[in-house]
Amino acid sequence: MxxxxxxxxxxxxxxxxxxxxxxxxxxxxxxxxxxxxxxxxxxxxxxxxxxxxxxxxxxxxxxxxxxxxxxxxxxxxxxxxxxxxxxxxxxxxxxxxxxxxxxxxxxxxxxxxxxxxxxxxxxxxxxxxxxxxxxxxxxxxxxxxxxxxxxxxxxxxxxxxxxxxxxxxxxxxxxxxxxxxxxxxxxxxxxxxxxxxxxxxxxxxxxxxxxxxxxxxxxxxxxxxxxxxxSNKRIFNIWYSKIRGKSHYNKYVRKSIFDDRSSNQLRIFLIDCHGFKKSELLKTLMDISEKWSNMNTSKSIELFCPYIYIHNYCENELAQIKNELIDNNYLIEDGYYYLNSSFNSKLFIREPTKNTCKYRTNLKILNNLKDLNSVLQESETKYKIIFQFYRSSPFFSSEIVLNHEIYFQDLECIKEMILW
Structure with missing residues (x-):
């Protein structure tokens, strides 16, 4: 054996x-x-x-x-x-x-x-x-x-x-x-x-x-x-993944917490991306933006887009990803007005723009956990949910927001869970 x-x-x-x-x-x-x-x-x-x-x-x-x-x-x-x-x-x-x-x-x-x-x-x-x-x-x-x-x-x-x-x-x-x-x-x-x-x-x-x-x-x-x-959070850990098997586990996570795409929820995705290829991560971020926002429609009164924090990732490569997102017509927001400015949570959580505006924010990227905490404190949105994808152990905790801790093996798992 x-x-x-x-x-x-x-x-x-x-x-x-x-x-x-x-x-x-x-x-x-x-x-x-x-x-x-x-x-x-x-x-x-x-x-x-x-x-x-x-x-x-x-x-x-x-x-x-x-x-x-x-x-x-x-x-x-x-x-x-x-x-x-x-x-x-x-x-x-x-x-x-x-x-x-x-x-x-x-x-x-x-x-x-x-x-x-x-x-x-x-x-x-x-x-x-x-x-x-x-x-x-x-x-x-x-x-x-x-x-x-x-x-x-x-x-x-x-x-x-x-x-x-x-x-x-x-x-x-x-x-x-x-x-x-x-x-x-x-x-x-x-x-x-x-x-x-x-x-x-x-x-x-x-x-x-x-x-x-x-x-x-x-x-x-x-x-x-x-x-x-x-319990105020659902726990999806490595042991449950091993017992269930990868495919069953991914399907279970999807059905448990990703079936609801209603717009009255502020969704914050935290993803441990250590070791992932830039091209794979870029494609995943684009897919998340497409799946979990309604920025491509002019009919919806309430516009929304996902918040994302990329954990364990080089700052320089993160900056490159931001540039490539913009080059691919994915307008982003990260809460900084100008070079060397401080993080502005009001700027970050403002409405993605009106229907009449040509330039709509497709994705909001948090640079660090300190900025995330500022957003959680500042946001008046009633329904906030964190989806924390980790590979060894959870890296963020909060007493003021629902925080789903989700074990995953690779980006393919995330795709099966949230990009169905």
Whole structure:
């Protein structure tokens, strides 16, 4: 398996656990039940009916063997041993996994003998030499975890009654589809809206999982729904791109935020252009101007054109691009009246010109983030939206305007997202 394939499988494993966490949250009947991320296990659920701890295993290309889940069962047993004599010992243990094959190996009676043989038994080996001096291994000793933990047969039976093992879990795609369906049902929304909430859900779970304190990794279904519904920005990151695939991801971004071309919005495009060829960037800017302005019509009462900030780009080359835009009859505005003048935000945000004027501004180019902040403060336009295209990490944040942070790989991605 290639390193890139291994990396994708690792990412899918993480997201499979995130999806299962989201699914467990959404299926709670009582919205006050508390779900802990990375508590005793991957997912802990506290309800008035008792507590449940869940471990998730995703092995799409692996054949199931009992050794695959042995460590998880041992961990469950150790926890059971620590609480079995306490009054609040009642806790259920769930192991949820997806394997390529081998499921029939667990289609047996999960009794004391089975647990002892396949989960509790530990065989240690030692290295010996035969008469010819050849090294071999032979059994050194056999121990049983249940004996180490002081379990009686009654304890083992009680423990088994609390353990639920499901190795026929949904595939990655099936679980994701199930989560989307749950979001549609819980939030009474369309499928495309559910995709948006799904992305927000992943962001919420990631943030919870990163918290060091366990109290900060707890959330109820009620609070979870509030968090994913009130987010003031949509997150389209590299992980989501890798999971979805480039084409699907680009299409999803387009449908999510670029279907609306109404004129009462001030659209600001921030694009990380480091390393892009000048000719490619020039063509992209022209296309954005054509697509996201109405400067070529005389019928519209309200004229508008896009604002663009080009990040990580040489000043000299940016000046050349401005010249070439003008040479190609794309009149631009950058907020500077004359050579060596200061940036004038009023000049920059003024109306693109009247219908009767021959010279109409096709594109407004911001030279730096300081100028962008000035424009955001000065503009009285009610609806302002930032579309921030980044390749490593977002480079701009604002508390006063909707800011979509969008991961992209190359200019072709931008074309597929916004120039349909």
């Amino acid at each position: 290639t390193k890139s394939r291994q990396a994708i499988d690792t990412i899918r494993g993480y997201y499979y656990q995130f999806d299962l966490t989201i699914s467990q949250i959404l299926e709670q009947k009582n919205e006050q039940n508390i779900i802990t991320i990375e508590g005793i296990e991957d997912i802990d659920i506290a309800s008035i009916d008792g507590n449940t701890t869940i471990q998730c295993k995703y092995y799409q290309g692996t054949t199931y063997n009992h050794s695959e889940i042995k460590d998880a069962i041992i961990f469950f047993a150790e926890h059971y041993a620590s609480v079995k004599n306490s009054p609040d010992k009642k806790i259920s243990y769930k192991l949820y996994g997806h394997y390529k094959s081998g499921h029939e190996k667990l289609d047996v009676n999960l009794n004391i003998d089975f647990f002892k043989k396949h989960f509790f038994k530990k065989t240690s080996y030692k290295e010996v030499k035969d008469v010819d001096g050849k090294k071999t291994k032979e059994i050194d000793k056999i121990t049983y975890k249940d004996q180490e933990l002081g379990f009686t047969n009654e304890d083992i039976l009680d423990f088994i009654s609390l353990v639920n093992i499901n190795i026929r879990g949904k595939s990655f795609e099936e679980l994701e589809k199930h989560v989307i369906d749950q979001l549609i049902e819980n939030l009474d929304c369309s499928e495309i809206e559910a995709e948006y909430y799904y992305n927000n859900s992943l962001a919420v779970i990631r943030e919870l999982a990163k918290s060091k304190e366990i109290v900060s990794r707890k959330i109820s279904k009620e609070d979870f729904k509030k968090k994913i519904s009130k």
